[in-house]
Amino acid sequence: MALPEKYKSPYDASLVEESIYKKETESGFFTPENLVKAYPSRYEKSEAWTTITPPPNANGHLHAGHALDVTLKDVIGRFHRMNNKRVLMIPGSDHAGFETQVVYEKKLEKEGRSRFGMDRDLLYKEIYDFTIANKDTVAGEVKRIGASYDWSRDTFTLDAKVVTGVQDTFIKMYNDGLIYRSKRDVNWCSKHQTSLSDLETTNKEMTDTFYTFKIGEFLIGTSRPETKFGDKYIVVHPEDARYSKYTQGDTFEAEWILGPTKFTIIKDESIDMEFGTGAMTITPWHSGIDFQIAKKYNLDMVQVIDENGKLMDIAGELKGLRAITEGRKRTVEILEQKGLLVEKNEKYTHVVPVCYKCETPIEPQLKDQWFVKMAPLAEKALEASTKGEIDFVTDQFRKTYEYWMSNPIDWNISRQIVWGIRIPAWFKNKGTDTEEYYIGHDNPGGEWIQDIDTFDTWFSSGQWPVATLGFVGADDFKTYYPTQLMETGRDLIFKWVPRMVIFGLYLTDYKQVPFKDIYLHGMVLDPKGQKMSKSKGNVMSPIELADEFGMDALRMALVVGTTPGSDQSMSKDKVRAYKKFVNKLWNISRFVLENTDNENEWDKSIIDNEYINKLENVKMNIGLYIEKYQLHLASEELYHYVWHEFADVVIEDVKKDLTDANKAMLRYMLKEILTMAHPFMPFVTEEIWSDVRNDGEVELLLVKEW
RNA sequence: GCGCGAUUAGCUCAGUUGGUAGAGCAACUCAUUUACACUGAGAAGGUCGGGGGUUCAAGUCCCUCAUCGCGCACCA
Numbered sequence A: 001m002a003l004p005e006k007y008k009s010p011y012d013a014s015l016v017e018e019s020i021y022k023k024e025t026e027s028g029f030f031t032p033e034n035l036v037k038a039y040p041s042r043y044e045k046s047e048a049w050t051t052i053t054p055p056p057n058a059n060g061h062l063h064a065g066h067a068l069d070v071t072l073k074d075v076i077g078r079f080h081r082m083n084n085k086r087v088l089m090i091p092g093s094d095h096a097g098f099e100t101q102v103v104y105e106k107k108l109e110k111e112g113r114s115r116f117g118m119d120r121d122l123l124y125k126e127i128y129d130f131t132i133a134n135k136d137t138v139a140g141e142v143k144r145i146g147a148s149y150d151w152s153r154d155t156f157t158l159d160a161k162v163v164t165g166v167q168d169t170f171i172k173m174y175n176d177g178l179i180y181r182s183k184r185d186v187n188w189c190s191k192h193q194t195s196l197s198d199l200e201t202t203n204k205e206m207t208d209t210f211y212t213f214k215i216g217e218f219l220i221g222t223s224r225p226e227t228k229f230g231d232k233y234i235v236v237h238p239e240d241a242r243y244s245k246y247t248q249g250d251t252f253e254a255e256w257i258l259g260p261t262k263f264t265i266i267k268d269e270s271i272d273m274e275f276g277t278g279a280m281t282i283t284p285w286h287s288g289i290d291f292q293i294a295k296k297y298n299l300d301m302v303q304v305i306d307e308n309g310k311l312m313d314i315a316g317e318l319k320g321l322r323a324i325t326e327g328r329k330r331t332v333e334i335l336e337q338k339g340l341l342v343e344k345n346e347k348y349t350h351v352v353p354v355c356y357k358c359e360t361p362i363e364p365q366l367k368d369q370w371f372v373k374m375a376p377l378a379e380k381a382l383e384a385s386t387k388g389e390i391d392f393v394t395d396q397f398r399k400t401y402e403y404w405m406s407n408p409i410d411w412n413i414s415r416q417i418v419w420g421i422r423i424p425a426w427f428k429n430k431g432t433d434t435e436e437y438y439i440g441h442d443n444p445g446g447e448w449i450q451d452i453d454t455f456d457t458w459f460s461s462g463q464w465p466v467a468t469l470g471f472v473g474a475d476d477f478k479t480y481y482p483t484q485l486m487e488t489g490r491d492l493i494f495k496w497v498p499r500m501v502i503f504g505l506y507l508t509d510y511k512q513v514p515f516k517d518i519y520l521h522g523m524v525l526d527p528k529g530q531k532m533s534k535s536k537g538n539v540m541s542p543i544e545l546a547d548e549f550g551m552d553a554l555r556m557a558l559v560v561g562t563t564p565g566s567d568q569s570m571s572k573d574k575v576r577a578y579k580k581f582v583n584k585l586w587n588i589s590r591f592v593l594e595n596t597d598n599e600n601e602w603d604k605s606i607i608d609n610e611y612i613n614k615l616e617n618v619k620m621n622i623g624l625y626i627e628k629y630q631l632h633l634a635s636e637e638l639y640h641y642v643w644h645e646f647a648d649v650v651i652e653d654v655k656k657d658l659t660d661a662n663k664a665m666l667r668y669m670l671k672e673i674l675t676m677a678h679p680f681m682p683f684v685t686e687e688i689w690s691d692v693r694n695d696g697e698v699e700l701l702l703v704k705e706w
Numbered sequence B: 001g002c003g004c005g006a007u008u009a010g011c012u013c014a015g016u017u018g019g020u021a022g023a024g025c026a027a028c029u030c031a032u033u034u035a036c037a038c039u040g041a042g043a044a045g046g047u048c049g050g051g052g053g054u055u056c057a058a059g060u061c062c063c064u065c066a067u068c069g070c071g072c073a074c075c076a
Helices: A013-027 A032-038 A064-082 A097-110 A122-143 A159-175 A225-228 A288-296 A315-317 A323-337 A375-386 A397-406 A457-461 A476-478 A497-507 A542-549 A553-560 A570-594 A610-627 A631-654 A660-677 A682-692
Strands: A049-051 A086-090 A179-189 A194-198 A201-215 A218-222 A233-236 A249-258 A259-267 A279-281 A341-355 A365-372 A427-428 A437-438 A482-489 A513-519
Touching: A013 A122, A013 A341, A013 A542, A013 A553, A013 A682, A032 A086, A032 A497, A049 A064, A049 A476, A049 A553, A064 A086, A064 A122, A064 A482, A064 A513, A064 A542, A064 A553, A064 A610, A064 A631, A097 A457, A122 A542, A122 A553, A159 A179, A159 A457, A159 A497, A179 A288, A194 A365, A201 A225, A218 A225, A218 A279, A225 A315, A225 A323, A249 A397, A315 A323, A323 A341, A375 A397, A397 A497, A457 A497, A497 A513, A542 A553, A542 A570, A553 A570, A553 A610, A553 A631, A553 A682, A570 A631, A570 A660, A570 A682, A610 A631, A610 A660, A631 A660, A660 A682
Parallel strands: A049 A086, A049 A482, A233 A259, A482 A513
Antiparallel strands: A179 A194, A179 A365, A201 A218, A201 A341, A233 A279, A249 A259, A427 A437
């Protein structure tokens, strides 16, 4: 057989990748039902192997982390498909509620517009169009990586069936007593005008001034004087000898910001006697801990700062001032004039919670929101781990998970944003004392108005394994649930993984976990080991890397040396090194194709030599490693074998004496190498396979039997 | 403060259940129309962070200290 012309030049990925992916897609084999149709003997009675892919946010481009994510799953998935499992990998995208809205708000800002005051439906429509356009870009990039995902099952979190299903879950949970409405302190971002879950805030160390003021005989320390207008309780520890003359509920009058004020003594054990003077005032509306105390003793709670971060009526002449800047300054001035300022420590460093998107300090507010009662759900999720129903590839994450599930905090799922799934709750006299609500999809008739809030995005993505399979009862659900693998970034150990377990268990009456194995990969860092970010300008686009070095090279670079859970550095040098490897494979194939042909078919069963033994041993190891999710070992073994055994030893040895038997052996070994390499480097291997395969063999390596 | 992880060759990292230290990259020496220069051959390079313990045997298990990184929670 004449050597195809293309082998006379180095491998050029740009000439083959698109057409290979097209061939693979058109084969239909990304859809498991088609595997059964085409190869019933292999797939009809085989096990299903399913993984639900984490939906990339439909609001931007793919970053290096996504590329790793897709590559790891695709390597494992392709391996299992070749091993006769009915592999189903479901792609999707997430509307990413708050994330996307923030991105869109920035866009609006640039255009000199603002979401506030915008018509709700119009804003939703605009973000929808924006997201749908981006969604296709992202899907295109996932395909570029070679993901053998079943696109016929592509799911978007705002597809009608998902929206309805997610709302059904809320209704079911409400009826089961797992959802309640409560006025509680929530994390309020005054810039984005929405409440946030505890996981959507982050901590920032700040240096502020710490003030000590005098209230009667008490010395009160605070870094937030501007919240103190409504304070009228002094809280001390019951065993604090300094205040033993007071009893619970004693009152006294003292000069305060706006004049003489009546204070009441509260004694509570939560007070740290060592801190300052062991006495504090409380601001229940704007502090979680204070709220707990106020609730315990049924104390008055007053709002001081409004949702825009400005002082309210209670601040008298200071009303309308931005609380933490001008409001604080003026409050201190007033207290200083009255001679109540005792001390100012300007170097007080403390950690304050801030919005994870804009770093605006969180202003706790009391608001009526929907909460999920986490304790009973977390208990089941904890059991799933302790009983071994879910398995973590690295045990460190089990510890984190179990700690988290042992200390659950109720989850605020209301978001005051437009972009998301509406909460199926209807109100009469909302926000008043006579508020009534009704839970259901449709207006019960009359004066009811639907809650304008949307769900926290994790309320829907937490149901992803169930939702992508059409929810409980659907055919797909019956066939493919529970899934085998959840592979995602280790940063999602809190936000996403436990919630999927919780929803998966809950929706199956606590019978079935959503997935068995949990593999969490680390972050992809820049060559210096730093986090990639737009502001640092060190972002490496996977698509651009693939343009330069080829996707197979990038896939190898992402997999080799990547231990589960550990971060890794990505560098051009690394990708370049694997481009060389891809080309090495290309040249090996050139040699074999040049010197052998289809006549040289070889039956391995009649010859047993050292080379073949080694090959089979390597193949077995690679398979075992992949099954154990040790892709770094599998890929290294492959690399080493192909280059330093097959090329450097076998070919060098055999080429001196190209007997028919040797030719046949080379051809056989090349096919085996292509098989082993295919999960890692699907493009180049398919391309070579099309030249080396025999008439009786499968057209695509994608479905070649391992 | 609590938790998790890391510390192995110049750099980036592997090292399965304890059994004589590995790879890639870089650097060094040699080879030069070879299937492939996106190459080959060779040599060099490490008291596995410090200290202690268990063991016939420790990079690996236990304790402790140090440094770095990450996560979570916080005191008004």
